[in-house]
Amino acid sequence: MTTSSQTDFTFHKDHLMAEDEIVFLPIDAVTKQTDDEYLFRFDVKAKYDPGQFFQCSLLGIGESAISICSDSEEYFELSIRSVGNVTSKLCVLKKGDHMGLRGPYGHGYEMDTFKGKNMIVIGGGSGVAPVRGVIQNIYKNRGHFGSVDLLFGFRQKSFMLFEENFSDWQSEDMTIRIAMNEKADYPNATKGFVTDILDHILPNKNTAIIICGPPIMITFVAKVLLKKGFQKEDIFISEERHMKCAVGRCGHCMIHGKYSCTDGPVFRYDEIY
Numbered sequence: 367m368t369t370s371s372q373t374d375f376t377f378h379k380d381h382l383m384a385e386d387e388i389v390f391l392p393i394d395a396v397t398k399q400t401d402d403e404y405l406f407r408f409d410v411k412a413k414y415d416p417g418q419f420f421q422c423s424l425l426g427i428g429e430s431a432i433s434i435c436s437d438s439e440e441y442f443e444l445s446i447r448s449v450g451n452v453t454s455k456l457c458v459l460k461k462g463d464h465m466g467l468r469g470p471y472g473h474g475y476e477m478d479t480f481k482g483k484n485m486i487v488i489g490g491g492s493g494v495a496p497v498r499g500v501i502q503n504i505y506k507n508r509g510h511f512g513s514v515d516l517l518f519g520f521r522q523k524s525f526m527l528f529e530e531n532f533s534d535w536q537s538e539d540m541t542i543r544i545a546m547n548e549k550a551d552y553p554n555a556t557k558g559f560v561t562d563i564l565d566h567i568l569p570n571k572n573t574a575i576i577i578c579g580p581p582i583m584i585t586f587v588a589k590v591l592l593k594k595g596f597q598k599e600d601i602f603i604s605e606e607r608h609m610k611c612a613v614g615r616c617g618h619c620m621i622h623g624k625y626s627c628t629d630g631p632v633f634r635y636d637e638i639y
C-alpha cells in the first residue's frame with residue numbers, strides 16, 4: 367500500500383502501479399452534480415484513455431469500479447453515483463480527504479483510431495460520465511474529426527450531467543440532442559428515450575458510434591442503428607459488468623468469453639455480440 371502526495375506520484379498507462387497496489391490520493395475538488403452524483407478531481411499527472419477505470423476504495427468498506435470522465439495529462443476526474451454500500455461512502459468524501467485508487471485499468475476508447483471519422487456519441491444517465499472523456503478529447507482535437515453528434519438521455523433536468531460543458535462543445539460545432547423520459551424540462555429536449563432522437567442519424571461508412579449507458583439502453587440503441595444499416599464494426603460500447611479483481615484473475619466480469627476488466631470495458635460491438 368502506498369500513501370502519496372499530489373506532487374510525487376505519476377500514473378502511467380503503460381507502466382501501471384504494481385497490479386494490486388492501492389494508492390491513497392487526496393481529493394483536490396468535489397462538485398455536486400445531481401442529488402446522487404459527485405465529481406471528484408485529482409490534480410495528479412495521469413496517462414489514460416477515456417473509458418478506462420479505477421477501482422475506488424475506502425478501507426474496511428470495499429471497492430467500486432469508476433470510469434475516468436476527463437481527458438487530460440494534468441489531472442483526472444471521476445463522477446460517482448451513490449447507489450449502494452461503497453459508492454454512498456465515497457460520495458461523502460470532501461476536498462482533502464483521501465480516496466483509495468487502483469488502476470487505471472481496462473481497455474478504453476482508442477481515440478487515434480477515430481481520427482478522420484464522423485462521431486456519434488450516445489450516453490444515457492450516468493453513462494454520460496465515461497463518454498465525457500471522449501467528448502473532451504474530440505473538443506481538444508476538433509480538427510481531426512468530421513461531424514460530431516452528441517445524444518444524451520436523462521430522466522429529467524435535475525438528473526443532467528455536464529450541462530456546464532455544453533456551450534463549449536456546441537461552440538466547436540458539436541450538435542447536442544437530449545431525450546428526457548420522465549419530464550422534458552430542458553430547452554429543446556424531446557420527451558422520450560434516446561431511441562426517440564435517432565431519426566436524423568443515417569448510416570455512413572466513415573462514422574464511429576460510441577454508446578454508454580444502462581445495458582437495456584445499449585441493446586435498444588444498437589438494435590435501431592443496426593436496422594438503419596450501420597455495421598457492428600462501427601459501434602463501440604462500454605460494458606459495465608460487475609467487477610472484483612479488475613485485473614483478469616477472478617472471472618467475475620466474463621462476457622462471451624472475454625474479460626470485461628482487461629479486454630474491455632470498451633468493446634467493438636462485434637467482439638461480443
Ligand SMILES: Cc1cc2nc3c(=O)[nH]c(=O)nc-3n(C[C@H](O)[C@H](O)[C@H](O)COP(=O)(O)OP(=O)(O)OC[C@H]3O[C@@H](n4cnc5c(N)ncnc54)[C@H](O)[C@@H]3O)c2cc1C
Pocket residue numbers: 419428429430431432433434445446447448449450451452453454492495496605606607608609631
Ligand atoms: C467498468 C465500470 C465503470 C463504471 N463507471 C462508473 C462511473 O463512472 N460512475 C459510477 O457512479 N458508477 C460506475 N460504475 C458502477 C459502479 O461500479 C457501481 O455502481 C458500484 O460498484 C456499486 O457499488 P456499491 O457498493 O455502492 O453498491 P452495492 O451496495 O454493491 O449495490 C447497489 C446496486 O448496484 C448494483 N451493482 C453493484 N455493483 C455493480 C456494478 N459493478 N455494476 C452494475 N451494478 C452494480 C447492485 O446489484 C445493486 O443493485 C462502473 C462499473 C464498471 C464495471
Ligand code: FES
Pocket residue numbers: 608609610611612613614615616617618619620625626627628
Ligand atoms: S473482475 Fe476479475 S477477472 Fe475481471
